[in-house]
Amino acid sequence: MADIEAPVLGEYQIIPKIKLGTMAGSMPYIAKPDIQAGVGFPKELVPDWENVAVKKLGEMVSESRALQVFLDSCVKCGACTDKCHYYLGTSDPKNMPVARQDLLRSVYRRYYTFAGKHFPKLVGARDMTKDVLDEWYNYFHQCSQCRRCSVFCPYGIDTAEISMAAREIMDTVGQGQKYCNEVLIKLHSIGNNLGLPGPALANTLEGLEEDVKDDTGVDVKYPVDVKGAEVLLVTPSADFFAEPHVDGLIGYGKVFHAAGTSWTLSSHASEAGNFGMFIGSNKDLHKVARRIREAALELGVKRIIVGECGHAWRVAYSFWNSIIGPFDFLDQRYPIPQHICEFTYDLIQRKALKFDKSANDDKVVTFHDSCNVARASRMGNMPGGQFIIPRAVVRASVNKFFDMAPETIYESTYCCGGGGGLLTDELLDLRIKGTAPRMQAFKEVVEEHGVTHIAAICAICKAQFTKVLPYYKFPMDTIQSVHGLVSKAIRLGAVNE
């Protein structure tokens, strides 16, 4: 455990007074030239980068209604100022959503608005300088693109969109982020974030089959590249071996087994995550997602189901149809794509699954709504299904369930602190501080209801919590996959009934 002080949690969440510059030194490693080149970005700051950046900004704004409206409309009302977990955890005023937007808005104003061109001081317009660029680099990498601010802004201004745009500009001028770009290289060349090649994947899955057989006595299959399967499952690659992710994958397999649905993973599209979104690159967003379309066509599946991953579900639910659709080759009777929780929930509704909840009686569980699922997607056919359905799946698997405080869940959920391409060790200090509001809410249910575990449906949340929970004196296995709970409770075959 690195030597970092976690914030001390109090009785309840407070809104801290601003403290200038507390996080001015926080930044991820800058991508080395070969990494930049690997994703097709300039190797280092290009000559005349100031103008390149300004021009890129202008183009992006003209191609995005969101940017156009968001950059013009902010009235500095301050409603968003206490909504960001990074502000609450660090007290750095530049982590207030409006202040973060202003880092970019100030440049936009200087070059693209009448007021900023002629009265820069009056409206806080700034020239594009290296200091500004570095400030962007620091603070646009202190935004997990969680959209919590956009819930509360009277104009729906979404700082995530601004962060994505700023990162795209930084990549374009040659100052990209190492972690995200490295992951993208692996994704583009191998097909998943971890760089796990096809044969290794097949091996891992075989191992899983043996483990499950030992555990349950049932031959649950974890197939890969099976042509003609009904379902293509696309899941975050962390599900293949990280804890507690893999318990989730085991759970998906058991649910498919119980449902009698044939399914397969794909070694070509062995990743649901899409870091193209984090860096705001349309090109990469599309290129990463396209592997999934290719795999679905190649394998001839009828349906695509997505595993537990927050931003992946946003990309799948909200963007896939736009960027890799139309899906006329899939079975139109099912949602395209479908979330694994929707799939399991349907079976539960139809009483097609058997559970022994007492298998989870060692746990008192709460559910952490992951940002991208909560505020950027849906499940089921009614608004808010993304809150109801995963909870229903958890409740079908456990006896003891308690929600955290209402202002910290559902659409107001607090980010785990590690989303948006920030899940890298050099940002650990930020990640620990940023998770403080979530830990605060968790601590309250621990004290009030004796909650022992947090269930989540996001690979990043799971990895982040595993890492940061110990700093708050909670065991790392406090965090569970929803389908890990399902896996424990579900009864398969005669022996287990």
Added chain:
Amino acid sequence: MSAVTVIYALLFYVATAILVIGVARKIYIYARAPQPLKIPTTPAPTTRLGVAARMVREVTVFESLFKANKWTWLFGWIFHFCLFVELIWHLRYFTEPVLAFLPWMQWFINFTGYGMVLGLLGLWGRRFLVDRVRYISGPSDHLMLALLVAIGASGLAMKFLVHTDIVALKAFFIGLMTLNWQRMPADPLLLIHLTLVALLMIIFPVSKLLHAPGVFFSPTRNQVDNPREQRWVAGWTAKLDNTKAAGN
């Protein structure tokens, strides 16, 4: 025709032209800019009708702001509501005969001027008292509030302290609209009030007042949450062609 009349006549023609053309231009830009992806802040309505209802709640009761901060909501709502009523009320200087419902507002209008200024002072107070809001407030934010307070205060002064010749004023504005210029009553308070209003109209299209048209175009609020049901493409997503052979 006095110099004052000529100056104010021209001022209002210019201010109106800038306001109308400036805002129309912005609306055109917003409407034309593509929104390539679906990004409604969810949970979001799944039908157009639902979106319309969300938008109505957003612009009438400031739903999101209410969730965010009760004080800002309270002051903000009072200000906007009173401003709205005052704007309607001011139509009586531009319509002959006056719109039928205007006389009913007579009673109410005694409060709205105060409400406007009170709301503004509340919002302004936050810019000094709340450290976070102080940090994000720039000179233009304070000036904007000063301008609006001055407009409200000068209006109140004319209503309750030093009455102005509103019959002549009405003749002046109707004259402007019918291109048949009439004398402008040159009361100092009125001149101040009108100058400030013209100034507000002029800076509207280049200031944060663009939030008024902007909110209607905000994709996080005006998009229908139906990406699975209905394929959405615009801008760069409309240019993609996935039906080509795989791997290109």
